[in-house]
Amino acid sequence: MTHVQRTLAASVLSAALILAASSAWAQSGSGWLMYGGDYANTRYSSLNQIDTSNVGRLRVAWMRSLGTLESQEATPIVVGDMMYVSTSTGPRYVFAFNAKDGAVKWKYEPELPTDFAATVCCGLDSRGVAYANGKVFVTRLDAKMVALDANTGKELWSVTVVDYKVGHAITSPPVVYKNLVVTGYAGGEYGVRGAVQAYNQNTGELVWKTYTIPAAGEPGNDTWKGDAWKTGGGSTWYVGSYDPTLNLLYWGTSNAGPWGGHTRSTDSSQYGQYTNLHTASQLAFDGDTGKLVWAYQMTPADVWDYDAVNEAVLADLNLGGQTTPALMKADRNGFFYVLNRQNGRLLSAEPFVHVNWAKGIDTATGRPVEDPEKRPQLDRWARNVCPNLFGGKNWEPMSYSQQTGLVYIPTFNLCMDIAGKNEAYNPGKFYLASEFDLDKADSGGFLSELKAWDPVKRAAVWGIKEDLPFMGGVMSTAGGLVFYGNQRGELKAVDAKTGRVLWTFNVGTGILQSPTTYMIDGRQYVAVVAGRVKGPPSFLGKIGQKVIDASPEGGLVVVFELAN
Amino acid sequence: MSWRRALSLHAGALAAVLCLAAPTADAQNPAGPIANPFEGRADVIDEGRSLFNQYCAHCHGTNAHQGERPRDLRRLKLRYGSQAPRIFYEAVSNGRLEKGMPVWKSVLGEDMLWRIFTFLETVQTPP
Incomplete structure (x- = not known):
């Protein structure tokens, strides 16, 4: 492709992005x-060549090895005729494939320090890359962000977002809009203080940085006991969403750190002012300046590791006869939230x-009505708490179908015992101040379920129960289909x-991430990255063993098409 | 054969290995080979289990139930035999950074480390 063609392609893409986003x-x-x-x-595609009548004719078009064996969590993105995929373990590689036949156009292999794995909490994953304007x-897990030439894979710039040695890591792709590339970072289990950081796409220069936890003297800092805010978590390890009309960037924040709440609040359901803002919260930032526009805390004074990082899905819903700019979130804490995305x-x-x-959410205050027996305290166990700390849903993404108006949610059916423990903060070490037993199935004889949920009627429509946890993320299409692994x-x-x-097709190793779909030369493809979950099952004891035994680890991208 | 007996039988050979392979650990134990001071102490098992679940379970499995064999600490004895206490001590103290195991020396003192080991002794997979 010539330079002119590339520029043209980039312009067309930008126009498509603007159109789509509006x-x-x-x-x-x-x-x-x-x-x-x-x-x-x-995660809804308007493509409908593959539909309910012909999906039975799907067959493998091409497949490639990703070359690593840790949990594969990348969403393959497809721009024009190219597919970009990152692998686990760093990432060890980023591949640019021809999306039609899998031919490798380039491979990027970053130089990583040898010790990065010791400060990553829950698996050496990478959820994929982002594309904008030819880049x-x-x-990366060493908390760096790099820009590559999309055509050659050559590194254009590299920045250290935060210091990985104290427990920071970046596991999710950034959000790109206008001339910005915006990232969060992980570390809620290491006593970090979360932030969202925006860089110039062309230069890698930091444009703005907004901490999720207010510093001393800032509004909201008085929601923390003493200096606990400095190690209070509120990390930003999952993905953001963006509304170009409102110019608002949405990001969820992780658990309060450490898990043991005696360190930072009252250690009771009567937490008073000590809510630990803005952990376990949905935040909305001004897209240009990063200024916090609104915040909604899902779980005040969190002690259950109920991160509120799950993806914010934006849709205009008809609520009571009115079209409402909504933000939907299936939160770790087990509640499906619908917020007005303009004002929170x-x-x-x-x-x-x-x-x-919790018995429910008080609609007047927006706060959970807790069962005090289910709140763990220092050296006091809360038994059989549901959902457990993996949540009603974890990062594996849900999908909102414009066609059916339903949200398809990969859920967990697990409970836990949990207690607060004394523990000192050590930079770069796990800092939980908590003991837990997550090896507890909830009732019903299943461990996860794909739930079709009506966000307007606020009720489940149908479900598919699975005998193992960690069901994969979901994609829906205009072909009347939902895909998951x-x-x-x-x-x-x-x-x-x-x-x-x-x-159904078995790819030979577990699937965590949602498939994607795309069309080239009039032909629709479905792509999935596979590689069984490896780290998180440790938390689950015997149940975790069953997950590990379900398939060997792996690293694959598999692409399907309709048989002729 | 208990690990302690195995250790004493091989004490000479082990000391030689320690000098070569583990100068740090050896320096901390000038009196002899590395051994669990709580060996056979049933009264520390529950506390060891609790410490294990607090500090180790997120990678090595609740109550040491772990399906990933390289991380399965119920196989220490199968894998390392009489060397298990020393290898455990060194891995916990000094870490195995490239495999993702942090240096726990500054967090887990020797007392906590051996209490955890005493719990692990009770869940070893039979040969």
């Missing part, structure tokens, strides 16, 4: 331009899984209206 729910068109498919994180942006006002919050730590390696296509499984 509709109520941005769509990916014929590509899959970013992690969540679009700025709204809907591919890569975030709570519109509804219903349990989408079995919840017993599980830890046995089964990729399934489901009727989006009824939940009937229409097609």
Whole structure:
């Protein structure tokens, strides 16, 4: 491709992005331009060549090894005829494949320090890369972000976002809009203080940085006991969403750190002012300046590791006859939140899984109505707390179908025992101040469930139960389909209206991430990255062993097409 | 054969190995080979389990139930036999950074380390 062609392609892409983003729910068109498919994180594709009538004819078009064996969590993005995929373990590689036949155009292999793995909490994962204006942006477990030439894979710039040695790492792709590339970072289990940081796409220069936890003297700092805010977590390890019309950037924050709440609050359900802002919260930032515009805390004075990082899915919902700019979140704490994304006002919050730590969310205050028995305290166990700290849903993404109006949520069905413990902060070491037993299935004889959820009626429509936790993320399409995988390696296509499984294919190793879909030369493809979960099952004891036994670890990208 | 007996039988050879392979650990134990001071102490097992679940379970599994064999500490004895206490001591103290194991020396003192080991002795996979 000539320079002129490249420039043209980039302009077309920018125009497509702007067009897509200006509709109520941005769509990916014929590509899959970013992690969540679009700025709204809907993971819904308008492609419909593959549909409920022909999905049974899907067959493998091509496949490639990713070359690593840790949990594979990348969403392959497809821009034009190129697919960009990052692998686990650093990432060890970023590949640029021809999306039609899998031919490798280039491979990027970053220089990583040898000790980065010792300060990553939950698996050596990478959830993918971002693309804008001819550049591919890569975030790394050594807390660096680099820009690559999308055409050659050559490194254009590299910045250290934060110091990995004290427990920071970056596991998710950045959000790109205008001339910015914006990233968060992990570290809520290491006593870090979270932030969101925006860089110039061309130079790598830091444009703004906003901490999630207010410093001494700033509004909200008095929600912390003493100096606890300095190690209070509120990390930003998952992805942001963006509304170009409102110019608001949405990001969720992690658990309060450490997990043991005696360190930073009252160690009781009567937490008073000590809510630990803005941990376990949904935040909205001004897209240009990074100034905090609104904040909503899902779990005040969190002691259950109920991160509120799960992706914010943006859609305009018809609520009570009014089109409402909504933000939907299936939170770790078990409640499905619908907020007004303009101002953060709570519109509804219903349990989408079995919840017993709170009786509900008080719609007047927006706060959970806790069962005090289910709040762990220093050296006092809270028993059989549901959901457990993996949450009603974890990072594995849900999908909102514009066609059905339903949200498809990969849920967990697990509980836990948990207690606060004394522990000193040591930079770069796990800092939980907590003891826990997560090896507890909830009732019903299943450990996870794909739930079709109506966000307007606030009720489940159908479900598919699975016998292992860590079911994969979900994609929905205009072909009336929902796709997801599980830890046995089964990729399934489901009727989006009824939940009937229409097609299954075993790729040989567990699937964590949602598939993607794209169209080239009039032909629709479905791509999935596979590589069984490796780190997090440790938390689950015997249940975790079953997950590990379900399939061997792996690293694959598999692409499907319709048989002729 | 208990690990302690195995250690005493091989004490000479082990000391030689320690001098070569583990100068740090050896320096901390000038009196002899590395051994669990709580060996056979049933009264520290529960505390050891609790410490294990607080500090180690997120990688090595709740109550040491772990499906990933390289991280399965119930196989210490199978894998290392009489060398298990020394290898455990060194790995916990000095870390194995490239494999993701942090240096725990500054967090877990020797007392806590051996209490955890005493718990692990009770869950070893039989040969």
